[in-house]
Amino acid sequence: MNEYGHFGAEDFVWNEAFRRWVLVPTQEDHVFWESWQSENPHKAAVIAQARELVQAIGPRLEHLPESEKNRSIGEIMEHFDDRALSEVSSHTPLLRSFWFRAACLLLLLAGFATLFTRYNMRKQTGFEQLLAAGEMLKEVSNDAQKTIRITLQDGSSVTLDPGSRLSYPEHFTGSKRLVQLSGGAFFDIVKEPGRPFYVYAGKVVTKVLGTSFHVRSFNNEKEVSVSVKTGRVAVFTRENDLSDDMDEISEQSGVVIEPNQQLIVAQKTTRITKTLVPNPEIVAAPEKVPSFNFEDSPVSEILKTLHTAYGIEIIFDENIMKNCPVTATLTDLSLYEKLDLICNAVGASYEVIDGRIIVDGKGCQAR
Structure with a gap:
């Protein structure tokens, strides 16, 4: 816990x-x-x-190149000089400091605006580069009342929801496969090592190698969602640096979700929430x-069985639950019905946090 002892504000920010x-x-973070x-x-x-x-920064600068991050945070910290900070009384919480709030607001409106203008002038998203290069694209719109199935050149399939539109190359060339979605679709992607598949949908970009997942991104809705059926995907916001060297971007650069997990991104703020799918x-x-x-099975073993079946991480105190x-x-119950029954039987409770299930209880002996 002492690894942060030498950190300054700049170190904590990134x-x-x-x-x-x-x-x-x-x-766990709060604790x-x-x-x-x-x-x-x-x-x-x-x-x-x-x-x-x-x-003040929000998630927008998190995945800029290291040089851009260092330069931007350096510019900010130059404003936090000793004279200004000394004006903040030791009896006044820094969070309430008029100077500090004013400085953050000024920097957010001026400094960051300049940074993003400068940065975005020389950056385009991968799909926009594809269009600029004159790539031959097909566009399919689903104006029917039921889904339609599209087979891509690489053998991948897309089940397009009503009211949705998909744009894609007739032939995937190069080291990446790119498509653009407006609306909702279920993707079943053929795995091609070394040639990842990208779905551009509003402010969200989903990167996969080979898996099945659903993306929902309608312009008139407040949120974009990505949910996984099999495999795993990495999800990025459009503020991430995805235009250059996309193949080199690791999963750690985005938010990774696995089977039965979903990511919800607010359209206006790009705030990300990781949770489980409804069913x-x-x-x-x-x-x-x-x-x-x-039959007379410890709750700890039952929870491990649920993890095996659904692929969802379930966190609990084994020393307590093994004695229940x-x-x-x-058999015929949904996952949440199973959890309700088991937790009620031993006086426990559960909640979904960050795409995981946390089970809390004092054990049978405490009942």
Whole structure:
């Protein structure tokens, strides 16, 4: 927990764990950072300053090239001179400082606007580059009341929802496969190592190698969503640096989601929420689907069985749950119905946080 002891505000601003706590915190993030602050009270002003900066920047600068990030944050920090900071009384919380809020607002409106204007003038998205290069594209619009199926040149298939439109090359060339979606569609992508597949949909770009997933991005809706049926995908916002060297972008540069997980991105703010799909499905191969008939089985084993069947991470205290036997037949129940029944049987509860299921309970002996 002492790894952040030498951090200044600039270091916290670009630290992935710190940014997640400020922008899209999980329960574990809250526990960690509250504990760290209590153990490092001398860092209170630095933490407050870094939080203000992250909130002002939002997610938009997170994936800019390192040189752009360093330059932009350097420009910001130049404004936080010793004289100005000394004007903030030690008895006045930094978050309430008029100077600090004014500085953040000024920088957000002026400095960042200049940075993005300069940056975007020399950057285009991959799909816009495709159009500029005169690539021969096909466009299919679904004006019917039911889905239609499109087979792409590489063998991948797209099930296009009503009211949706897909643009794609007749032949995929080069080291990447690019399509653009307006509306909703289910993609079943053929795996081609070394040639990733990209779906551009509004402010969201989804990168895959070979998997099946659904994207929903209608212009009149407030959110874009991506959900995975099989495999895994990496999701980026259009503010990410996706135009150059796209093949070199790692999954860690985006938000990775796996089977039964979905990502929801707000159209206006690009705020990202990672959660589970409304109706999780069994993802285990038919021959590996476990039995859901339990007789005096420890809750810990039942939860592990659910993880195997649905591919969803379930977090619980095994030392507590292994002493809680349950007899139940869960075969015809949905995942959430299964969890409701099991948790009610042992006086526990659960919640979905960051695409995972957290089970909390004191155990059978405490009932």
